[in-house]
Amino acid sequence: QVHLVESGGGLVQPGGSLRLSCAASTNAFRSYNLGWLRQAPGKEREIVSAISYDGVNTYYADSVKGRFTISRDNAKNTVYMHMNDLKPEDTAVYYCAADSSSADVIQRRSDYWGQGTQVTVSS
Numbered sequence: 001q002v003h004l005v006e007s008g009g010g011l012v013q014p015g016g017s018l019r020l021s022c023a024a025s026t027n028a029f030r031s032y033n034l035g036w037l038r039q040a041p042g043k044e045r046e047i048v049s050a051i052s053y054d055g056v057n058t059y060y061a062d063s064v065k066g067r068f069t070i071s072r073d074n075a076k077n078t079v080y081m082h083m084n085d086l087k088p089e090d091t092a093v094y095y096c097a098a099d100s101s102s103a104d105v106i107q108r109r110s111d112y113w114g115q116g117t118q119v120t121v122s123s
Contacts, residue, residue, distance in 0.1 A: 006095065019083070
């Protein structure tokens with residue numbers, strides 16, 4: 001089993017930036033594909049970004065492409081997502097996820113999930 005803990009959420013003004021972190025408790029971290037998903041009240045949970053086990057391949061939702069960047073540090077068992085030019089529509093609970101299958105991460109059926117961190121974009 002893998003325990004995931006998100007951090008870095010908070011309140012930010014439109015146009016601002018935040019960096020989310022997710023720490024994992026597994027020695028097999030480098031074998032996992034990772035991703036960030038979000039869910040706003042009354043909306044479906046959506047995939048935001050994903051990164052392959054080796055960090056070579058990344059995926060971004062069209063709504064965040066060019067603004068968000070996912071990265072990973074296998075030595076620290078941590079995945080990050082830096083968010084720039086935040087918009088009010090980015091307001092949501094953000095979750096990190098891990099799975100041995102990259103397709104499962106992107107298709108929102110990851111084996112492991114964190115508890116989420118709230119991001120609120122408001123003036």
